[in-house]
Amino acid sequence: MKLSNVLFGMGLAALSACAGGKTASSAGTVDVDKELAYCDAQVCRALDSLHCGDTIDYTMEPRNIYPGESKWNCRKATKEEWTAGFWPGVLWYDYEATGNDSIRREAERFTGSLKFLASAPAYDHDLGFLVFCSYGNGYRLTQNPEYKEVILAVADSLAALFNPKVGTILSWPRNVEVYGGHNTIMDNMLNLEMLFWAARNGGDKKLYDIAVSHADKTMENQFRPDYTSYHVAVYDTLSGKCIRQCTHQGYADSTMWARGQAWAIYGYTMVYRETKDPKYLDFAKKVTDVYLERLPEDYVPFWDFSAPGIPDAPKDASAACVVASALVELAGYCEGELRQNYIDAAERMLKSLSSDSYQSRDRNVAFLMHSTGHWPAKSEIDASIIYADYYYIEALLRLKAYRQSH
Numbered sequence: 001m002k003l004s005n006v007l008f009g010m011g012l013a014a015l016s017a018c019a020g021g022k023t024a025s026s027a028g029t030v031d032v033d034k035e036l037a038y039c040d041a042q043v044c045r046a047l048d049s050l051h052c053g054d055t056i057d058y059t060m061e062p063r064n065i066y067p068g069e070s071k072w073n074c075r076k077a078t079k080e081e082w083t084a085g086f087w088p089g090v091l092w093y094d095y096e097a098t099g100n101d102s103i104r105r106e107a108e109r110f111t112g113s114l115k116f117l118a119s120a121p122a123y124d125h126d127l128g129f130l131v132f133c134s135y136g137n138g139y140r141l142t143q144n145p146e147y148k149e150v151i152l153a154v155a156d157s158l159a160a161l162f163n164p165k166v167g168t169i170l171s172w173p174r175n176v177e178v179y180g181g182h183n184t185i186m187d188n189m190l191n192l193e194m195l196f197w198a199a200r201n202g203g204d205k206k207l208y209d210i211a212v213s214h215a216d217k218t219m220e221n222q223f224r225p226d227y228t229s230y231h232v233a234v235y236d237t238l239s240g241k242c243i244r245q246c247t248h249q250g251y252a253d254s255t256m257w258a259r260g261q262a263w264a265i266y267g268y269t270m271v272y273r274e275t276k277d278p279k280y281l282d283f284a285k286k287v288t289d290v291y292l293e294r295l296p297e298d299y300v301p302f303w304d305f306s307a308p309g310i311p312d313a314p315k316d317a318s319a320a321c322v323v324a325s326a327l328v329e330l331a332g333y334c335e336g337e338l339r340q341n342y343i344d345a346a347e348r349m350l351k352s353l354s355s356d357s358y359q360s361r362d363r364n365v366a367f368l369m370h371s372t373g374h375w376p377a378k379s380e381i382d383a384s385i386i387y388a389d390y391y392y393i394e395a396l397l398r399l400k401a402y403r404q405s406h
Helices: 003-018 032-050 086-097 101-112 116-120 129-143 147-161 175-178 186-199 206-221 257-274 278-293 317-332 336-354 386-405
Strands: 060-063 074-077 182-185 232-235 242-246
Touching: 032 060, 032 086, 032 101, 060 086, 060 336, 060 386, 074 186, 074 232, 086 101, 086 129, 086 386, 101 129, 116 129, 116 147, 129 186, 147 186, 182 186, 182 206, 186 206, 186 257, 206 242, 206 257, 232 257, 232 386, 257 278, 278 317, 278 336, 317 336, 317 386, 336 386
Parallel strands: none
Antiparallel strands: 060 074, 182 232, 232 242
């Protein structure tokens, strides 16, 4: 019998058993349990395709699927591969949804391929994506003390990239000459979550201060007056002054790159959660509102809000997934009409993403199609990309929990 048949059957049973709270018909438009069952089925299909006979190389992590392909293109879990933590994270979320121990064992094995990062100096800034999505979720669900040790060690590595004169963590440390200074990209906001967690779970308390400093400097220098974001801020290494604001993956320096704004929405919502400082909640609302105002009808953005060729430009489902997940959390920090507006927007995003237009279904083993990785480099255009799947299943789980508590 195929592994997928065994795992999917167990997953459906678990999802049915744990279904609770409000139904989709009474609390929104997305049938969360149905979509989580779909994710479980796709996970199991993917695991089948990753197994070669009875063996599997757990150091090869899924990255993308291009149009016309059916299986994940995998990349080695190395210090260069910033997306390697998302597939273990998907497995941990699927285990959370289903309680399936077979999925848990697969999550443990893929997570283990990243342990080397605990003893390696920081090669890249994306250590939060690599380790908190994998080991972080693993520790949350299992309380395995070895996982905690890895997270704390990697948090210290990330902190080594902090420049106190600038006040931010260096992005692209292996390639600082790209823009001629201390580069900080919007994506780095999400890596702060691991620092906050480490500071309150046995790590150095300075990790909290580093995360707050990075959030403040990014707020000061990477947003325009209308609260749209620059992808990159470049600082003079010696003086700490911001000397350039530009883009690397957006259409132009003056435009709103969809996933960059999504990182901002998610990042400042998370910083409010960790600090409870109302200035971050206010800022999260502002960067969210300008994004929501400019969305197309299906609530899934084009890869850049000023992309050439709209409405025929490529979409970016990954940005929609990131924002949907963030909006469910942000709604929980708001009251009244604003709370309802944010949860309704999240529902609309997930409703579109869960349709035949975006779900991969039998076309490939990913959850979703139509993400855009790096349009200027012509890389991963209109593809299934692993981080879209990660934030999609996270958003579904968050929406399920939200419904059960409201």
